[in-house]
Amino acid sequence: MDTTIRITDELVLKNPVMSASGTFAYGEEFSEVIDLSLLGGIVTKGLSLEPSKGNPVPRIVETPCGMINSIGLENIGIEAFLKSKLPLLGQWKTPVVVNFYGTNEDDYEILASMLDSKKDVAALEMNVSCPNIKKGGIHFGKDPDYLYSLVSKVRQATNKTLLVKLSPLASDIAEVAISVQEAGADGITCVNTIPAMAIDENTWMPVLANITGGLSGPAIKPVALYMVWEVSKHVHIPIIAAGGAASYRDVIQFMLAGASAVEIGSYALRDPFCFTTIIEGLDKYMQENALDRLEDIVGKLKT
Amino acid sequence: MDTTIRITDELVLKNPVMSASGTFAYGEEFSEVIDLSLLGGIVTKGLSLEPSKGNPVPRIVETPCGMINSIGLENIGIEAFLKSKLPLLGQWKTPVVVNFYGTNEDDYEILASMLDSKKDVAALEMNVSCPNIKKGGIHFGKDPDYLYSLVSKVRQATNKTLLVKLSPLASDIAEVAISVQEAGADGITCVNTIPAMAIDENTWMPVLANITGGLSGPAIKPVALYMVWEVSKHVHIPIIAAGGAASYRDVIQFMLAGASAVEIGSYALRDPFCFTTIIEGLDKYMQENALDRLEDIVGKLKT
Amino acid sequence: MKDLECQIVSNQMVCEDTYLLQACCDFESWKPGQFVMVRINDSFEPFLRRPLGILAYHESKLELLYKVVGDGTRCLSLKKPGEIIAVLGPLGNGFRIPAGDEQVTYVAGGAGLPPILALAEHIKKGTLIIGARTRSNMPLLTRIQSITGVETLIVTDDGSIGPKALAADILEEVIQDSHLPGIVYACGPPAMLKKTALISQAKGLACQVSLEERMACGFGVCTGCIVATKSGNQRVCREGPVFEAAQIRWS
């Protein structure tokens, strides 16, 4: 039974189960509880040129079958990451995907070229879809033409596998995905959180200090599944799914819809050991369905 | 204690609790179980010029804290509605809002003018955001410029209160809302279902015969709340909220975010008697918070 | 239609994966073939109610017989006596009860048993054909075999009880020598219903089938549950779940 997934020649996963950005930090805490070598891939917290403090608390709120976060991309900054986190992360036999974002175009370019030379980095995931920061993030990802030029620049700056992570909040996500593909991205991560908010009817105040945040978890899985399906009909580069995945069933569903791999985010906050359960579940599913190569099911939805 | 909500001079609700389109049919079934006079407003199933059969079954699937439907706007057509349903609906002391859609621009215009003369119709809700039909629906609602011209035409065709119902799937919902306001709409309904899908990992098939559908229910409430808040910051016409409301708490939250009234959709499928519970809950809330006029809290989120 | 908070009296496995639930309930009236929508939890999970046929209702006690097939029914099966479920019903049209002395035949397969049993226990005559996969799949055997006035024929896929046959095949034999007028009632998997309908029609017998479709509301407002009939789309939950077989456009 072969669970290998080939995203690009440089990004080959031993199975389709990855961590998602922002719910796995830089891997250290998880390395104490699970064997990181088992994972298909590890995606880091989103990194910026300078360290970022993120938004004030409260920045987490629970919702029906999901959660909203307004972390605001708090991170230790690229320098500290390269110096103190990457060496540790690189030691596992699992590809490291570095998620990054800028607050202007130059940031994106500089970050990409800084990461380009790092042998422990298997791929870059470019975040143009975070709903939680004032400048950058989601605003870069809205206009297909603008995004085309931004991704093109980043493409010039690195030879590494380049994934671009999209927002589900697009009038036409296929159009956005096509721009990204034309600009030379190697793959698309689909999707980031959905802009959302929570209000306390007793205090008349927003629950989150940042007022708004991004919705994630099982609640949004049906939307993420749609987005993957929609994008997969329009692009030929690989898709990595994110959005509410919580079980091997979800992973199979995303793959049938067209994803090559699936990132597990919020659910791993609830159940840190779910990675192991999901990977085991996939093995069992393959056995029961007499599948030799897991990759064969990608996009095989019968319609 | 005054729970009256004034949307326009013609559309005055005795309280902010309304039915949503598509989960209340034409009121007959509900009239057998609850007193329709208690409701703030009744919104009919979406009507088209000709009767429509909708999509094949299955067209319902449950999801975490929500559901996806792909009904495809099955309806009896405007003629049959005017003849056999409206007279019954009009007898309750509750304003009737007729939801309608076209598969081309002319349809929208003709429907609006047909409804314009009907005294039992308090307002029109123009659906430009249904994800379930091939032509019409969501495609009309995506491009702000196109939508401006479509709403302008419909505006010419009727003097009735005109609400336009938006899709949450917009790169910039505020821009869409502003177009709608400029085109002369009297109010905005915010929001329709979010495009979504479900897949059966055992059969490798979509669960819905139509492949995709629209997500609704508590799962999407945080998104709908965000949309209402975002729109309310940019327009001055009244907003009617829809999306996952299930309790008087949700109604208050939507009102604080800027909605004048709230439609209850999916939750009423689960609990048909919830309208009464919610209305009672609002009364209790007003008492506990010493509120004289419920309308006073609209948009009063403390930020 | 009422929404009743019903206290569970008992909820026990009666055969592999199948549970018999008894709950205190307060219907004004009901008819065999009607169903209820059960809200399993107060929390939003599962979000929708589940449609279940009424197996019996007497002395303020409602009986449901259900098979655990997914999360909703699994969750229901974990409920203990004393716990509350919300029951919306009775819903749907129910079977047409024969007015005269027609010969009556019932065909039930799989989870289609409850409404058919309710009907047989009401009419108290005729022949009841039940198809199951295997013996361990057949619930309420003694109860079924002792329905007053009703002759029971059980068939299984593996012959572990009764002949190794399909219910619809047996039907053909049973109504072989039947006198007109007669009526056949059926509930079960679509393939069985279709076959039953064709056989009955060929023999000139009336046939009513009780259909299943995914439901959101169960009382007619969402049009989630339609079936194509010769007079257009009909709602299984409202115009049905019982239909004249001749009206259905079988797919």
Next chain:
Amino acid sequence: MKDLECQIVSNQMVCEDTYLLQACCDFESWKPGQFVMVRINDSFEPFLRRPLGILAYHESKLELLYKVVGDGTRCLSLKKPGEIIAVLGPLGNGFRIPAGDEQVTYVAGGAGLPPILALAEHIKKGTLIIGARTRSNMPLLTRIQSITGVETLIVTDDGSIGPKALAADILEEVIQDSHLPGIVYACGPPAMLKKTALISQAKGLACQVSLEERMACGFGVCTGCIVATKSGNQRVCREGPVFEAAQIRWS
């Protein structure tokens, strides 16, 4: 940190809205001030785990003391003996145990009781000040008053038990005549913690506070739970929940 399926041994109301839960559990080690993340349901509702301080752990039995404030704790309060909850822990740093003969004072308010009780039961000396709203709000009275070596002072907002005062006010009196070195441990509402910190500082006493913040993971990966300290953002769940009061940037 382990994720343990723990069977509930008992789960009883010990005073208005407050429950004592005992469950079989299997920690290798733990420290007073640590906490666990409790997964209440198998279903996705509630989605996140709930952080609860460890009240006690001995002979493979974990004790939690929690107040019902919302849906999650309400749902937990309905669990019966025999049912399973998933417990992730022990988490966080725990209190610094005094090495020498410092004078020890504890201040606990509201839901801040569990970690402080755990600590007092461990250190077995010092003065324990507890603030509650009213008598019916004070759980485990007998147990608290019999902690070996610890003197207990209870104050309430309404004087229904002990003086009518705030815990932090009493603190001022208690440490009036205290000899240095000394340490004050506190857990409770933010206002109380801040006041305790200021008083301790003014008297030149060390002070550790255990903080609460909304948490998603509880083990440091989401940065949902940060607190601003003099050395930047720190995660309450990982660098905390116990912090040197002097390090906190009180808002």
